[in-house]
Amino acid sequence: MKLTDEQIKSLLYKFVVSEEARIWREQRWEDHKRWKEWIDPNKLDTLSDDELKNKFLEYFNGGAGRHPFNAINRASIIKDIKKFREVMKFLFDESVSVEERLNEILEKDGTYHIGGIGKGLATSILMDLDPKKYATWNNKTNLGLEALGLHPQFAWGDNWGTRYEKVMEVIRHIRELEPELNFLEVDHFLHIVSATEVGINAVNILKGEEVNGPETSPEIIETISQILQERKDMEFPLEKYLEEFIEGNFDKIDFGAKLVLYQDEETSGRQYRTSIGYIDLLAIDRDNEKFVVVELKKGRSSDQVVGQILRYMGWVKENLTVDEYRKYSVRGIIISREKDDNLEYALRMVPNLNVYSYSVSFTLKDPLKSIE
Numbered sequence: 001m002k003l004t005d006e007q008i009k010s011l012l013y014k015f016v017v018s019e020e021a022r023i024w025r026e027q028r029w030e031d032h033k034r035w036k037e038w039i040d041p042n043k044l045d046t047l048s049d050d051e052l053k054n055k056f057l058e059y060f061n062g063g064a065g066r067h068p069f070n071a072i073n074r075a076s077i078i079k080d081i082k083k084f085r086e087v088m089k090f091l092f093d094e095s096v097s098v099e100e101r102l103n104e105i106l107e108k109d110g111t112y113h114i115g116g117i118g119k120g121l122a123t124s125i126l127m128d129l130d131p132k133k134y135a136t137w138n139n140k141t142n143l144g145l146e147a148l149g150l151h152p153q154f155a156w157g158d159n160w161g162t163r164y165e166k167v168m169e170v171i172r173h174i175r176e177l178e179p180e181l182n183f184l185e186v187d188h189f190l191h192i193v194s195a196t197e198v199g200i201n202a203v204n205i206l207k208g209e210e211v212n213g214p215e216t217s218p219e220i221i222e223t224i225s226q227i228l229q230e231r232k233d234m235e236f237p238l239e240k241y242l243e244e245f246i247e248g249n250f251d252k253i254d255f256g257a258k259l260v261l262y263q264d265e266e267t268s269g270r271q272y273r274t275s276i277g278y279i280d281l282l283a284i285d286r287d288n289e290k291f292v293v294v295e296l297k298k299g300r301s302s303d304q305v306v307g308q309i310l311r312y313m314g315w316v317k318e319n320l321t322v323d324e325y326r327k328y329s330v331r332g333i334i335i336s337r338e339k340d341d342n343l344e345y346a347l348r349m350v351p352n353l354n355v356y357s358y359s360v361s362f363t364l365k366d367p368l369k370s371i372e
Helices: 005-018 019-035 049-061 072-076 082-092 100-106 119-129 139-150 160-177 183-195 195-206 217-232 235-246 301-320 342-348
Strands: 272-274 277-285 289-298 329-336 353-357
Touching: 005 160, 005 183, 005 195, 019 183, 049 072, 049 082, 049 217, 049 301, 082 100, 082 119, 100 119, 100 160, 119 160, 139 183, 139 195, 160 183, 235 277, 235 289, 272 301, 277 301, 289 301, 289 342, 289 353, 301 342, 301 353, 342 353
Parallel strands: 289 329, 329 353
Antiparallel strands: 272 277, 277 289
């Protein structure tokens, strides 16, 4: 459902003028001024290689004041600091269209491409270059625009620069509803409506949907929690560690293919965030060109887990099978403690969905000998 301009204005007023937003804005502006010590075409060449490297790492490790970047990319970005400096010079060059700049940096065959610099990092730097002209475009941006019903439609074959311009067109429209805002504040607003309980509930109220949290009394919450805990206690006690165990032993588990956890510039494949929930584990089968959605049954009914994994598979197909992954298909895996007839029947109609059961081995080692 798409919110009206009046509804979005009411949310902007509620969150952007709040005391919490004022405190955030003051801190973020201080961060912005600090980042300008290197995100400035006039200062870039005054920094030594070590100074530039250290200032970038401070920026990267702090998530540019907003969200953490994926640390797996950190070393590769500044491995060749001279090339990194040239890439930044090009990114700061206002004589070149932003579409061309992003294409040359983000496309794998681009002249200024460095592995690890994705849309989130590149556009975050652009926003700190000029927060009245550029906005960040990352996963949270997408989720925020989807929450408002404003996410733009990309055409097949749209390059990175074209997509960014389409995103910017929508974000400019949001800012025009409160012209005093800059894109730092719009970025924070999109974070609130997509990633905080109060923001998500406010959007749901405007959409006439069910809300979570504040409407439920503490007594009811406590009662429900007790019931859920009792149910968990009756299940396999180690099940809560299953997801962590699978992630830590991913390369040793036979999934019928060689899988690796998916990584993008902002997050890993464990508890991968989508606009419809969190995928337990998201992996890639590069040999067979497949995304693999892995969901743990964890006490849920068969209907619940099948419905959920199919929704996640549909989301992955719609949102991730683009660009270098455009030829990829999507496969699903459900991991359950025991076989389930309902799951077996579902499998007969969904050929790209598999169910694996597991068992746990518990062995006592030789006792320690006492010292006489």
